[in-house]
Amino acid sequence: MTFWKTALCAGAFGVATLAQAQPAPAAVTVYSSRIENLLKPTLDQYTQQTGVKINLLTDRGGSLSERLAAEGKSSPADVLITVDMGNLHNAAERGLLRRIESPMLNANVPANFRDPQGRWYGLSQRERTIFYAPGRVQPGQLSTYEDLADPKWKGKLCLRTGKQTYTQSLVAMMIAKHGVPKAEAIAKGWVANLAGDVFTNDNSLLKAIAAGQCDVGIANTYYYGRILSREPDFGNSVKLFWANPGANQGGAHVNLSGAGVTANAKNPEGARKLLEWLSSEGVQTAYTHGTFESPINTKAKADPIVQAWGKFTPSPLNAADIGSHQAEAIRLLDRVGYR
Missing domain, CATH: 3.40.190.10 (Periplasmic binding protein-like II)
Structure with a gap:
């Protein structure tokens, strides 16, 4: 009995040790031109749910694109979040964003609010x-x-x-x-x-x-x-x-805030998962409430102040x-x- 107790304890200890030894999920570095106090609580929620640390750097959209271009392959950024479809388009055309395949993003973001080549996706509407x-x-x-x-x-x-x-x-x-x-x-x-x-x-x-x-x-x-x-x-x-x-x-x-995975991302898989999460129904509600933008995900509920303005016909032109x-x-x- 003593032997088996010892063996079982040793086995349990070994399992616990192995569990503790599992590496933490790789961090995701985000460059963002959105106001930090509006974005950071949402990113903190992602960390709480997934254990993934988010490194956040904020600046103006144009400055962030220039920074990405200057850093080149040494850039630590995995995700670029910026406002205005012009900034998104220019970042993509300069080769600062990479194409990603994501059925989830394609389902959550209407076709006219994302890049046809999959280099960026809208995250909120700004009418x-x-x-x-x-x-x-x-x-x-x-x-x-x-x-x-x-x-x-x-x-x-x-x-x-x-x-x-x-x-x-x-x-x-x-x-x-x-x-x-x-x-x-x-x-x-x-x-x-x-x-x-x-x-x-x-x-x-x-x-x-x-x-x-x-x-x-x-x-x-x-x-x-x-x-x-x-x-x-x-x-x-x-x-x-x-x-x-x-x-x-x-x-x-309809203008946009949106995001893409950077061309030189060190953690592109983690970056894609973050964008998918940000586009999901429940998160979209939180992402836009208090900012008075409209959710990009049509299943998400807008802030009550926004809802009071009633429905409208958006331009069908593609943002790109x-x-x-x-x-x-x-x-x-x-x-x-x-x-």
Whole structure:
């Protein structure tokens, strides 16, 4: 009995020792241009669930791409998370992202919100639409982005600077939809209708509509959501209108935050698994609640503030196609004097 007890104890001890000796899952290094305090809690949850450590470095999207390019094969980054379809497209075209095969990502992310070559995938939607002052503009007067170039809006339009990627992507969408000549005419009309100087951020633009500096403007919905979360009555002064309603009008412009596995990833398998997890239904709800973006996964529930804006028709244009016109859009904006 003593022998068998000793043997069993030794065997149990050996199993425990082997279990303790198992290597920890390889860490995943993430370069991200998203605000750290919005992203880190989600990544911490992934670590708690999987045991995978996440090394996070945050900076501006353009700076991160330049860093990846400069680091080359010595880069520690496994994942690039950035905002704007132009940044995603440019990173892919520069060879900074690799193609990955993932049936799960293909199922979770609609085809028009991912790269056709599998180099990047959208993780949240950032709709850019029309906002107006209800006391001075009626919803029936509004229709499309294109209509805001009409002289009837002269001196009434607020816009964000053309130096910002969100403006550039909207114009890139116009180029993809209409071609350069018509897109240029639209942008020229916008400039002619400006109520004053362009704004450096959408928050100031929305506040300007409320203050009566202009009657109508174009902004990202999540800025509106942020204001409403702090000032619920702001919705009485500024309201949202879904641009280009219906498929015949082309639908509202949807920008993205998204991610890809880096070309020189040391842990590409771990990177792919992280992206799959981020695109899953339950995580998408957490990823977008409080940011006032819309989930990329259509099964996930949006934040209640976002849900209150109602359903809309998104543009069916592929995000990669829009991103490919970004450089052309910048040149167009310069030509029409959109500063």
